[in-house]
Amino acid sequence: MVSHRTVGRLSLYRRLLNGLAGQGTRNVYSHQLAAMAGATPAQVRRDLMAVGYMGSSTHGYDVSELTKSIGNFLDDQTGQAAALFGIGNLGRAILSYFTGRRPNLSIVAAFDVDENKIGRVIHGCRCYSVEELETVARENDIRLGILAVPAAAAQNVAENMVRAGFRGILNFAPAPLKVPAGVYVEDIDMTMSLEKVAYFARQGARLQAAEIVEQENSRVLETAKGDQQ
Amino acid sequence: MVSHRTVGRLSLYRRLLNGLAGQGTRNVYSHQLAAMAGATPAQVRRDLMAVGYMGSSTHGYDVSELTKSIGNFLDDQTGQAAALFGIGNLGRAILSYFTGRRPNLSIVAAFDVDENKIGRVIHGCRCYSVEELETVARENDIRLGILAVPAAAAQNVAENMVRAGFRGILNFAPAPLKVPAGVYVEDIDMTMSLEKVAYFARQGARLQAAEIVEQENSRVLETAKGDQQ
DNA sequence: ATCACGGCGTGAATAAATTCACAAGGAATT
DNA sequence: AATTCCTTGTGAATTTATTCACGCCGTGAT
Numbered sequence: 001m002v003s004h005r006t007v008g009r010l011s012l013y014r015r016l017l018n019g020l021a022g023q024g025t026r027n028v029y030s031h032q033l034a035a036m037a038g039a040t041p042a043q044v045r046r047d048l049m050a051v052g053y054m055g056s057s058t059h060g061y062d063v064s065e066l067t068k069s070i071g072n073f074l075d076d077q078t079g080q081a082a083a084l085f086g087i088g089n090l091g092r093a094i095l096s097y098f099t100g101r102r103p104n105l106s107i108v109a110a111f112d113v114d115e116n117k118i119g120r121v122i123h124g125c126r127c128y129s130v131e132e133l134e135t136v137a138r139e140n141d142i143r144l145g146i147l148a149v150p151a152a153a154a155q156n157v158a159e160n161m162v163r164a165g166f167r168g169i170l171n172f173a174p175a176p177l178k179v180p181a182g183v184y185v186e187d188i189d190m191t192m193s194l195e196k197v198a199y200f201a202r203q204g205a206r207l208q209a210a211e212i213v214e215q216e217n218s219r220v221l222e223t224a225k226g227d228q229q
Numbered sequence: 230m231v232s233h234r235t236v237g238r239l240s241l242y243r244r245l246l247n248g249l250a251g252q253g254t255r256n257v258y259s260h261q262l263a264a265m266a267g268a269t270p271a272q273v274r275r276d277l278m279a280v281g282y283m284g285s286s287t288h289g290y291d292v293s294e295l296t297k298s299i300g301n302f303l304d305d306q307t308g309q310a311a312a313l314f315g316i317g318n319l320g321r322a323i324l325s326y327f328t329g330r331r332p333n334l335s336i337v338a339a340f341d342v343d344e345n346k347i348g349r350v351i352h353g354c355r356c357y358s359v360e361e362l363e364t365v366a367r368e369n370d371i372r373l374g375i376l377a378v379p380a381a382a383a384q385n386v387a388e389n390m391v392r393a394g395f396r397g398i399l400n401f402a403p404a405p406l407k408v409p410a411g412v413y414v415e416d417i418d419m420t421m422s423l424e425k426v427a428y429f430a431r432q433g434a435r436l437q438a439a440e441i442v443e444q445e446n447s448r449v450l451e452t453a454k455g456d457q458q
Numbered sequence: 459a460t461c462a463c464g465g466c467g468t469g470a471a472t473a474a475a476t477t478c479a480c481a482a483g484g485a486a487t488t
Numbered sequence: 489a490a491t492t493c494c495t496t497g498t499g500a501a502t503t504t505a506t507t508c509a510c511g512c513c514g515t516g517a518t
Contacts (some may be wrong), residue, residue, distance in 0.1 A: 001432075005505075011424040015403060029465065038405050042507055045467065080427050088459045093322035097419060105427050117372050141363040144430055146423070149296070168430025170423050174244060176267050184429040186422050190326060193415050194375070194399050197235070198309050199374055201397025202230075202263040206499045236473075258495070271477055274497065286495040287484045 002050040006072070009047050012037050014070045020211035021063050029060035081142045082170075085150035085157050087112040087127060090172060095123040108140050113153075130160060137164040144168045149217055151175040158185075231279040236303070238276050241266050243299045245272040250292050258289035308333035310371045311399075314386050315378035316341040316356060319401060323377055336375065338365050342382075359389060366393040373397045380404040387414075 008056050016036045020028055030048075031041040048055070052220070053069035055061040062084055082098075084091055084107050091110070098107050110127045112118065117127045145161045147154055154173035161169060168184045171177055174192075177185050245265045258272040259277075259325055263294070282298035284290040306381075313320055313336050320339070327336050339356045341347065346356045357365050365371070374390045376383055376398055382403035390398060397413045400406055403421075406414050 003315045004429075007425050007428050008418075008421050011421040012409050012418070013284075015420070031465085036405060040507065041465090042509095043463095043505095046506080049467075055466060057464075057512080074424055074427075074428050076427065076431055080431070082427075089325045091442040093318040094419070096318045098423070101420065102424075103261070104425065144423075144426055166430075167433050168426040170419075170426045176241070176245075176265060182433045184426060184433050186429075188401075188417060188419065188422055189237075189241070190239050190323070190417065191244070191330065192240040193417055193512075194311070194327065194334065194373075195303055197373055197397040197399045197413060197415045198305065198311075199236050200233075200415075201395075202305055202309070202414050204396050204411045215460070221330075225341050226504075260495090269477065270495095271479095272475090275476080278497070284496060285484075286482080289495070374483075435507090 006050055008033065009039065009043075010051065010070050010074060013044070013047070014067060014074070017063050017067045017070070021067065022102050025063055027062050028066075030055070032060075039158045050082045059155045073101045075104055077104070079106075079108065080144055081108045081140050082123070082144035082146055083107065083133075083137065084110040084146045084148065085112075085130075085161070086147065086153075087114070087117050087122060088148065088150075091148040092122060094146060094172070095125055096208050099125070100124045105144075107146065109142065111136075130157070133160055134164045137166070142166070145170070147177075188209055235276045235279055237269065238266065238272075239280065239299050239303055242273070242276070243296060243303070246292050246296045250296065254292055256288045256291050257295075259284075260290075278316070286448050291400075297406045304333055306333075308335075310335065310337045310369050311373035311374055312336065312362075312366065312371045313339040313354070313375045313377065314341075314359075314390070315376065315382075316343070316346050317377065317379075318352060320377040321351060323375060323401070324354055328352045328354070337369050338371065340365075359386070362389055363393045364396070372393070374399070376406075378402055409432055 012188045013033055015034060029041075030044040033039075034041045034044045037038070037040045037044065048061070048066070051069045051073040053061070053066050055066070082105065084095055087095075087110050091112075095107060095110065100106075107125055110117075110122065110125050111130050111133060112127055113130060118129045120127050137221075142164075143166050145158075145166050145168070147157060147161075149157050152175075153201065154171065154175040155177060158169060158177045158179060159173070160185055164181055169179065169186070171179065171185055172190070174189055176187075179185055230429055234266055242262055245262060246257070258270075259273040262268075263270045263273045266273065276292070277295070280295075280298045280302040282290070282295055284295070294457065311334065313324055316324075316339050320341075324336060324339065329335075336354055339346075339354050340359045340362060342359060346359045349356050372395050373394075374387075374395050374397070375388075376386060378386050378403045381404075383400065384406060385402040387398060387400075387406045387408055391408055393403055395428065398406065398408065399414070400414055400416045402420070405416075408414055
């Protein structure tokens with residue numbers, strides 16, 4: 001079983017590869033991907049073991065082949081549909097963010113409790129009442145949900161999703177969801193992230209004097225001696 | 230040095246504690262916090278070691294005292310100011326999300342390149358041109374930035390932040406930032422997160438038959454036998 | 459042809475994070 | 489006052505994640 005972290009990085013590598021392909025690069029070495037991704041070459045190679053594609057020791061990885069292999073690993077070839085819950089400021093931003101990004105992972109429906117929104121089409125996505133969830137989900141084979149409702153409503157909506165057969169939830173609400181085993185929840189907790197930034201920004205300032213020097217040394221070393229030999 | 234993960238969870242515990250305080254709860258045990266946070270009791274206790282507040286073995290933790298201690302640990306008592314970069318859909322959503330949440334960690338300025346936005350006030354927050362960054366940052370003592378610009382512009386804006394003395398960046402742009410040591414970057418990569426959900430939702434479905442049973446057993450065990458004895 | 463170089467894949471080692479498990483202690487009960 | 493129960497804090501063990509380091513293999517230079 002491939003780890004949580006690895007899957008995340010594979011998604012990142014793929015995006016980087018797309019960038020490379022866009023600028024005409026044909027092949028890439030693990031240390032280049034690592035530099036772009038903020039990882040080590042060994043980590044990149046270890047992660048790529050999961051997808052099964054093997055590079056060449058002389059030309060590294062073929063950009064388009066590797067992209068394809070990561071796609072085979074990460075994506076559902078039949079495509080997966082997602083639904084958005086909560087069409088407030090954040091919901092709309094999410095909708096516009098994801099619209100037209102990945103063809104086989106798209107938001108096909110939105111749900112809200114606000115009467116005014118129901119029936120309207122926002123960013124090419126029709127809004128439904130939450131009551132229609134089961135029907136809409138069944139008809140469109142939706143199993144992924146993006147939760148952008150107020151924290152107080154989150155658990156309740158999540159339970160509706162589970163009841164409608166959802167298998168994965170991307171949760172933006174600052175509330176820990178309780179879901180049965182077999183349903184995967186990924187949290188995006190902006191408050192927590194901002195507080196982390198605030199904390200480590202202060203720490204960083206405190207460390208500036210002493211430890212940074214050491215950090216820089218180790219980084220230089222890493223770059224200089226590279227991965228091996 | 231306290232770990233990345235621990236700081237994140239402390240932020241979460243604090244939010245949960247606020248919820249408890251709101252409903253009048255006066256004290257709480259590690260296993261309760263753990264259940265709410267989706268962690269283990271041992272983990273909660275381990276994390277709390279970092280803040281230095283000690284609970285009582287009979288009444289657990291005093292909710293308000295613990296909240297205060299976590300605050301002392303996480304927060305800057307003089308307060309920290311943040312700036313938002315990029316006032317698109319996402320930027321506005323972020324602004325409304327954070328407005329009025331934490332008094333000593335607030336967004337006090339916004340920057341954009343769009344002429345139409347400059348000078349306006351959105352969600353109580355004035356918009357400036359990026360050219361004014363150094364001045365505004367100095368005057369308001371801003372050292373934290375929230376980056377919500379298009380990926381292509383992200384690195385450039387980040388460099389401006391660094392030049393203006395920023396020490397922490399919350400990065401929503403799907404682009405890995407290169408910043409000098411001493412500047413802390415926390416990424417929120419919505420695409421990556423959604424792809425993770427899609428991947429593990431599929432996996433979960435696949436495992437449903439066999440492994441879930443085992444998972445449920447272990448969860449039951451965990452809950453039943455608790456932490457010890 | 460031979461050699462040296464540089465990168466890949468991966469077993470083994472290391473580091474980091476989590477969990478176990480137990481001494482210690484306060485309250486309730488006997 | 490002794491006993492029981494349930495908790496905390498934390499050293500030690502375990503699990504998970506990352507990094508090291510080496511065998512192997514094409515390629516280009518000698």
